[in-house]
Amino acid sequence: MVKTYGRIYKTEGIVIKRKNYGESDRILTIFTKQTGKIQVRAAGVRKITSRRSPHVELLNLSLFSLYKGSAFPIVIEALALDDFSLIKENLRKIGFAYYICELIDRLCAENQEHRAVFFLIESFLTRLAKEQNEARLIHEFEIVLIKELGFYPRSSSADFDSSLFIENILERKLATRRLIARFA
Numbered sequence: 001m002v003k004t005y006g007r008i009y010k011t012e013g014i015v016i017k018r019k020n021y022g023e024s025d026r027i028l029t030i031f032t033k034q035t036g037k038i039q040v041r042a043a044g045v046r047k048i049t050s051r052r053s054p055h056v057e058l059l060n061l062s063l064f065s066l067y068k069g070s071a072f073p074i075v076i077e078a079l080a081l082d083d084f085s086l087i088k089e090n091l092r093k094i095g096f097a098y099y100i101c102e103l104i105d106r107l108c109a110e111n112q113e114h115r116a117v118f119f120l121i122e123s124f125l126t127r128l129a130k131e132q133n134e135a136r137l138i139h140e141f142e143i144v145l146i147k148e149l150g151f152y153p154r155s156s157s158a159d160f161d162s163s164l165f166i167e168n169i170l171e172r173k174l175a176t177r178r179l180i181a182r183f184a
Helices: 091-107 115-130 134-148 162-170 175-183
Strands: 003-005 008-021 025-032 036-042 061-067 074-082
Touching: 008 036, 008 091, 008 115, 025 115, 091 115, 091 134, 091 162, 091 175, 115 134, 134 162
Parallel strands: 036 074
Antiparallel strands: 003 008, 008 025, 008 061, 025 036, 061 074
């Protein structure tokens, strides 16, 4: 449930994408429990003195206080609940986590609730931090994700290539697939 206080509301989300905006801001793509994928503006987080900066990093599970702005919601406060530091310490695991973020960003529409996908991402990141067989874990994630989003074909064989199937849905290559191919 989103806690609302007038134009201010709180939500829990995982940062799946970020891009610089202006001199000191960032536009974040966050996957939330309540509203699915949303874009928000994190004003001033690129400044050295920003207190919010470590809480809005890529892959962080954070609690966000947002103000309903005219174009994007604006991050007022952020508190990291889990930064998945074990993933961020391992270049191989980072590659797999970025791949998952790209899948979610490309396959999920904005502002559509997908609670099961939120919990799938959270569970996957927790397992990825501990798991040694990342390729098997990625394949499991792809299958569960396309089933959850309704893309899974009724007739699929045991050697189903989920990555190729996803690229066919998107009608484009996934940029991070080449990255994880080096690790597999």
